[in-house]
Amino acid sequence: xxxxxxxxxxxxxxxxxxxxxxxxxxxxxxxxxxxxxxxxxxxxxxxxxxxxxxxxxxxxxxxxxxxxxxxxxxxxxxxxxxxxxxxxxxxxxxxxxxxxxxxxxxxxxxxxxxxxxxxxxxxxxxxxxxxxxxxxxxxxxxxxxxxxxxxxxxxxxxxxxxxxxxxxxxxxxxxxxxxxxxxx
Numbered sequence: 244x245x246x247x248x249x250x251x252x253x254x255x256x257x258x259x260x261x262x263x264x265x266x267x268x269x270x271x272x273x274x275x276x277x278x279x280x281x282x283x284x285x286x287x288x289x290x291x292x293x294x295x296x297x298x299x300x301x302x303x304x305x306x307x308x309x310x311x312x313x314x315x316x317x318x319x320x321x322x323x324x325x326x327x328x329x330x331x332x333x334x335x336x337x338x339x340x341x342x343x344x345x346x347x348x349x350x351x352x353x354x355x356x357x358x359x360x361x362x363x364x365x366x367x368x369x370x371x372x373x374x375x376x377x378x379x380x381x382x383x384x385x386x387x388x389x390x391x392x393x394x395x396x397x398x399x400x401x402x403x404x405x406x407x408x409x410x411x412x413x414x415x416x417x418x419x420x421x422x423x424x425x426x427x
Contacts, residue, residue: 246272246276254286321418
């Protein structure tokens, strides 16, 4: 029997599933081959190590060392959302480009500007008509519906401003205060 053929039988020998005639052939080969005997012994040691239950004990002062490293690590920072700044920069650049185009652009830029103002005037007239219909439907005076619309717009912008201020100013302060209280 060759070494390669006998090595294929080692796993079944260790599992105890090797047939008697194959076992006899393997034993004869092992009696004459020191290399296969050493490989089989290594496999037996590995098998015993894998089957033996082991309980790993942590190093002395493991918890203390881990907690000391955690305390030494810098606190994580909240990532700020760049999208409000990106939108603001985009709007500023685009309005500056539009203004430059109207100031230094082609002669028909003023005609386009007049068309835009005319379109805005027509849109305002349409909104005015819608407001009149709504006012008539609810039985309110024409000035009353505009008063409510103005109130709602001011209210919405106020809520938006409060939310943005809370997110930008108050939230980081509360997070810093909580971090200080947890570390104390």
